[in-house]
Amino acid sequence: MINKRTLHRVAVFVSVASTICILLFCQTSTRSFLTDSCVCNCAMDSEDLLWFSQRYKPSANVTLNTKNSRLDWQTYWWWRSLQNESTVANYNKVVEVLLSLFPDKEHYSDSSPSRCRTCAVVGNSGNLNGSHYGPLIDSQDFVIRMNEGPTDGFEQDVGSKTTHRVIYPESAVDMDETTHLILLPFKILDLQWLISIFTTRHIDLTYMYVKPSIKADRNKVMILHPAFMKYIYESWLQSHGQYPSTGFISLIFALHICDEVSVFGFGPSKEGAWHHYFEDFGMDSNGGPHDGDFEGKVISKLHQKHRITMYKGWW
Template sequence: MVALRNRNLKLFTVALAFFAITITSFLLSYTQNSMLYFRFSGPFMRFMASMRRPCNCETCISEAEISLWFDERFNYTIPPLLTKENSVISESAYKWWSHLQSERKAMDVNKAIEEMFKVIPGDNNLLVQNPYRCRTCAVVGNSGNLKDSQYGRDIDGHDFVLRMNHAPTAKFEKDVGNRTTHHFIYPESFRDLRENVSMVLIPFKVMDLQWVVSALTTGTINHTYAPVPRKIKVSKDEILVYHPEFMKYIYDNWLHRHGRYPSTGLLSVIFALHICDKVDLYGFGADSKGNWHHYWENNPSSGAFRQTGVHDGDFEAEIIGNLTSIKKIEVYKGR
């Protein structure tokens, strides 16, 4: 009887020891796994969060829920460029656009677009987002505050450098840079461009679309409301056309219908917001003395480019200020 009792006691002791070892091993394993989890879950969660972001910059322009003001205005689905795939202009947009500059005998807009895309490609690969990419844009305005700014190297360091109208770079490279990837013009503001620079035509009337065809072929159009070049030395593959729908989107969503239509500067800025992940502005606003003039002009008090009569400069400046305050863009004010 005593032997049986001792045997049962030994079995109980062994079982208790096995149970204790099992529990201890489990707790050690759980603790180690928990430490590994906490050690690696942070970076992993941050990595997964980054995969949901539209770009690889510290901040991404198209990222939502940063500013309600921005989200109410920014609509990524509106295409900035007119292409073969989105060549139909809505009736409301056409009605607004066709009254920007009057025409005596306007060709049917759909026919003009069809004829234009027989000459230029009409493709667009600028809107493809990539979570691994951080595409930077420098939008270079024409303000006199660029004089002696020494911004040239910084401007040229961007992926895309956007300029507009008559803006020269020769003799001003230290302040405005030397590179240009996209140059925004309308027929009346055309200037000769270097090779491999995309000409972005901002059309204000059907004749502007016809002018592209003429300037690349017959050269029959030499006057709209002002003289325009008969021929242009631009590769047809480098010609892009600003979409009238996008112009109206800016006028409605961003300008809230202030002025008659957006300035070339604002058209360039909102364009950049849609194609780039980070946007820096140079050459916008007055100089440090309050003068409004072009950086290549010798008379700072002329106020030339503020006296247009068709743009609401104050409201556009407010938009730029708001975009700056919510860190969607950065403005370099120069001198």
């Protein structure tokens, strides 16, 4: 008799194989039975597209560069209020130094009807434990992780590939030369810290101890735009909570740079517990400045509308 563990592994294998076949099909087929120009992410009908287009802003400034770094008054004060920063540093002067050190360009602006970039957004939920999603995650073009989420020792469930890691000073970790460091700045001091870790290495304190230096490739640094954070908060979250979580920002970031988005490691475990796959202690899904319940509803809606594929870790 086949036991439940064997059935689970067979189901995961079938899911991985099916997804890889779908990805290959997307890359070689125009799916003309739906639209002449669609090559991937073709499942959305007109109602789904309407819901999505009411929230998605294709012209949003995703990352900082010289052309878009100036902030309007409303964006500046919304952003400055996120952590009640007391610093008197001049934002424009800090950004000028910042963009002299790191790539000053618009990233991933090559969108076209013929592009089919697949991305995995990998959260840190304990529902990844025992999921066997590793091969599926690693099969994506981009693998976006956040904060300290490790891969060593967890490869079978979370994969080993990381192309982008979203961090802020308080969650920084070392990265290898294949990974893009994506800074999620909540304050001017975060921008100054990014400068410091590659130059003077003198900043080791924000509202807590932070690493004065980390291993990362300076040529692969990206900085998320404060206006992008505000757009996510207002357009996607309808101003619920104080500001979006790192996970939710990472997911919307993926929607802007990828054509197909698969989401892993979000939400509770099958038993309803909230914890990290690499830690045992629990946490509150709705704690802190984020409205976790509302974020979860939006993510579920994106899945229902066929704009992302959500993997829960169980069947």
